[in-house]
Amino acid sequence: MTIYHKIFDKITTDFKEYEMEDILNLPQYYKWPKMLLENADLEFHIKTQSSIYNEYEYDKWGDLYKQVIDGKATSIEEVRSIFFGEDVLPAKWQNFYYKVNGAQYSQIQSNLISLIIKKYQPENIIELGAGFGSMMFGVINTNYSKEIGYYCGELTSTGRKLLKNISVFNGIELSVFECDFHKNLSSIDLPENSIIFTSLAICEVPGLGDDIIDKIIALKPKVVINLEAVYPTHTNTIMDLFVKKYIKYNNYNTTFQESLKQYSKDKCIKIHSSSESIIGRNPLRPVSLYVWSPT
Ligand SMILES: C[S@@+](CC[C@H](N)C(=O)[O-])C[C@H]1O[C@@H](n2cnc3c(N)ncnc32)[C@H](O)[C@@H]1O
Numbered sequence: 001m002t003i004y005h006k007i008f009d010k011i012t013t014d015f016k017e018y019e020m021e022d023i024l025n026l027p028q029y030y031k032w033p034k035m036l037l038e039n040a041d042l043e044f045h046i047k048t049q050s051s052i053y054n055e056y057e058y059d060k061w062g063d064l065y066k067q068v069i070d071g072k073a074t075s076i077e078e079v080r081s082i083f084f085g086e087d088v089l090p091a092k093w094q095n096f097y098y099k100v101n102g103a104q105y106s107q108i109q110s111n112l113i114s115l116i117i118k119k120y121q122p123e124n125i126i127e128l129g130a131g132f133g134s135m136m137f138g139v140i141n142t143n144y145s146k147e148i149g150y151y152c153g154e155l156t157s158t159g160r161k162l163l164k165n166i167s168v169f170n171g172i173e174l175s176v177f178e179c180d181f182h183k184n185l186s187s188i189d190l191p192e193n194s195i196i197f198t199s200l201a202i203c204e205v206p207g208l209g210d211d212i213i214d215k216i217i218a219l220k221p222k223v224v225i226n227l228e229a230v231y232p233t234h235t236n237t238i239m240d241l242f243v244k245k246y247i248k249y250n251n252y253n254t255t256f257q258e259s260l261k262q263y264s265k266d267k268c269i270k271i272h273s274s275s276e277s278i279i280g281r282n283p284l285r286p287v288s289l290y291v292w293s294p295t
Contacts, residue, residue: 033242057157060083061132085101107138110135120223133167160176177190208253212256221293224292224293225291231244239283243277270294
């Protein structure tokens with residue numbers, strides 16, 4: 001039994017509000033199973049530092065920022081709903097799949113992070129690779145205290161502007177800073193002994209080596225929570241094979257989980273809990289949960 005069994009029970013209750021789906025029906029929801037099965041010579045997507053930057057700076061956060069400054073959304077719920085739209089996918093939770101749209105999923109995933117953070121009585125909470133704050137604002141909404149400092153690091157300027165705008169609109173004190181996993185993070189002025197979390201950020205960056213863990217350790221955190229899509233270490237099911245192919249095709253990071261395990265073996269970190277492929281909006285890219293501390 002996991003140390004978070006009560007938290008996991010609460011998340012099960014959140015998901016149970018929604019209808020379950022048989023994962024074999026996945027092709028009814030999106031193109032990927034057919035694409036991966038029927039195109040044997042599908043060319044792998046090439047991702048570079050600048051293509052990742054452009055994807056978020058202009059396409060994703062850039063477009064969203066235009067809508068936010070046009071006054072189309074102010075609360076995090078409104079911004080989520082604009083960004084994710086109404087498309088439904090069977091989202092994974094443990095061994096089941098539930099029909100949710102992106103905003104509903106995002107709320108539940110931020111509840112999961114929030115409940116885990118609460119267990120560690122944080123004085124400061126830092127998210128690295130925060131995007132427009134879908135996770136951090138969810139955490140703040142359910143875990144707000146004037147005594148807690150909230151910090152968000154983000155690579156793109158449009159992401160940082162969204163974080164600032166949404167916090168100002170909603171009267172939330174949030175420190176926003178520039179953060180690039182390729183650079184040294186310890187030069188950023190951040191409080192030690194914080195809870196640091198990442199959500200679908202490290203896994204976006206192929207080729208990040210073990211040093212991403214060193215960079216996080218250098219910030220002297222109390223606890224680190226990573227919710228990242230990782231390359232499956234087992235291939236027991238058809239879904240595992242699909243997930244492997246999908247991650248390879250999209251050129252996502254495939255090494256982060258192995259790095260964490262190696263650091264744990266070398267006693268550089270202590271892993272408090274690990275749950276592989278536990279949750280995921282995209283069933284072909286399930287997210288694993290790792291909670292650890294530097295030793
Ligand atoms: C999928 S979004 C996740 C955003 C947010 N964490 C969430 O869960 O909603 C990935 C984020 O990682 C950021 N990112 C990409 N490359 C990065 C890098 N090298 N350093 C820091 N952040 C990066 C992107 O700008 C984007 O905001």
